[in-house]
Amino acid sequence: MKLAIPMDEKRFDSNVAESFGRAPYILIYDQETSESLFFDNLAATSRGGAGIKAAQMVIDKGANALLAPRLGQNAADVLKAANINVYKTIGGSAKDNVEAFVAGKLNLLDDIHAGYHNHNPGGR
Amino acid sequence: MNVAVLSGKGGTGKTLISVNLAAVAESAIYMDCDVEEPNGHLYFKPNNITEKDVAVKIPEVDHTLCNGCRQCVDFCKFNALAYINDKLIVFDEICHSCGGCSLLCPEKALSEKDKVVGKIQNGISGNVEVHTGILKIGEPSGVPIIKKMLEDRKLREKDPTQASKLTMIDCPPGTACTVMESIQGADYCLLVAEPTVFGLHNLDLVYQLVTLFDKPFGVVLNKCLGDDHPVEMFCKERNIPILARLPFDAELGMLNAKADIAVRKSEKFRVLFSKLLDRVTNEVQHEATSHS
Secondary structure, three states: OEEEEEEOOOOOOOEEOOOOOOOOEEEEEEOOOOEEEEEEOOOOOOOOOHHHHHHHHHHHOOOOEEEEOOOEHHHHHHHHHOOOEEEEOOOOEHHHHHHHHHOOOOOEOOOOEOOOOOOOOOOO | OEEEEEOOOOOOOHHHHHHHHHHHOOOEEEEEOOOOOOOHHHHHOOEEEEEEEEEEEEEEEOOOOOOOOOHHHHHOOOOOEEEEOOEEEEOOOOOOOOOHHHHHOOOOOEEEEEEEEEEEEEEEEOOEEEEEEEEOOOOOOOHHHHHHHHHHHHHHOOOHHHHOOEEEEEOOOOOOHHHHHHHOOOOEEEEEEOOOHHHHHHHHHHHHHHHHOOOOEEEEEEEEOOOOOHHHHHHHHOOOOEEEEEEOOHHHHHHHHOOOOHHHHOHHHHHHHHHHHHHHHHHHHHHHHHOO
8 A cells, every 4th residue: 555645854754744735745655665755746836726736646656545634625626536545644754654554543534624725915 | 087996905995985986976987896795886776787797718528538648737837637537627716717728638628618707787876887796605716707897898998988987996905816907907096094003004015016017096094083194104205195084084984884975965075075086087187198
C-alpha cells in the first residue's frame, strides 16, 4: 500500500504540513519497500484549485490513502472519485503518522472544510 | 456621465449617496453593482420590472469522445479539471470561463454550455431607472453580472443624450475584483469615508485603488461631527478634494432606516444633495476639459 502525506520539508522525520493543496512537497511512502519518495507539489503555487491539482497528483503517483490534518471540499471530491481514503493525522512527523496508521490508530477524516476561496480584501 | 461610488468597507454610506444623487438629478440611472447584497431597490421600490438572466460559459464533456490525453487538465491555470479513473471531471465553481480547454481539446470532446450565475432587474422609480445586479446564492463571483450591466450601459452611450445622462454606479465594498470591474467605465469616483481612524484606513485602500486605475476622484465624508480629523489631514496632504461633509444627523438616519429617499422627503436634504451633485458635475467637467 502507498501512502501520500503533504510535507513542508523533504525529511521523513519532519512534520506533516498544515495544508494539503499548498504544501510544498508530497511524500509517497511505500509500505512494502519502506521507501519514501518526495515530489514537488506543483499545485503549491497555482492561482486556484490547488486542492484539485494536488489530489490529481496523489492519484497519479498511485497512492492508496492520504494522511493529512485537514482537506478542502474539492480535493475531497477528487479523492473520493478515485476511492482514496483520507486519514486525519495526529500531529508530529510523517514517521509518527505512518506508524500510527500501521497500528490502526488514525481515524478517517470526515470534517471537510469548504475551502478558502473568498478573496475579498477590505470587504465584508 | 458615469460616477462610481466606493468605499473601503461596508456601511459608510455608498448606497445613501448613490441613491440620493440619482434621485436629486433631473433624470438618472442608478446601477446597483453590489451584486452580493443589492439594497438600492429597497429605497427606489421600482415599478415595471423586467428581468434577464446572466450566464457564463463552462465546459461540458462528451465522455465518448474523450481519450484521456489530459491536455485540458494541464492547460487549466485554475485547475478546474481533473482526470480520475479514466474520467474527466469539471469543477464548475473553479472554472473562470476562459474557454481554453474546449479550444485546445484535440478530440473535440469539450464544448461550452451556459451556466446562469445571476440576473439583472431593471425598473423605474420616478426620474430614475433602477438597474439591480443579483448574484445567485452560492456563486463565487459577481464579476460577470457587473460586466453585463456595464456593457448594457456602454451600448446606450452611443446615443449622446444617453451618454450625458447621470449614471450612479453603487459599488461593492472593499477593493476586490468586483470593485475593479465596477469602476472600469467610470468618469469619476466618489470615495465615501467615515471620519474615524478605522475610516481613514479604509479610505486609504480605495484611494490606492483609484490611483492605480488613474481615475479622477473626490471624497465624501459621512457621519461628520464637525471636529478636525486625521481623514481631513490625509486628504489635505494629498490634495484630494472633499466634496461634501454629510452630518451625523438623526433625521437623515431615520429617513434612511425607513428606506425613504431623503431628497424626496425633505427640502433640507434635497438642497444638500443637489449641491453635492453640482460639485460632482463640475469636477467631471473640469476633468473632461483638462484632459482633452
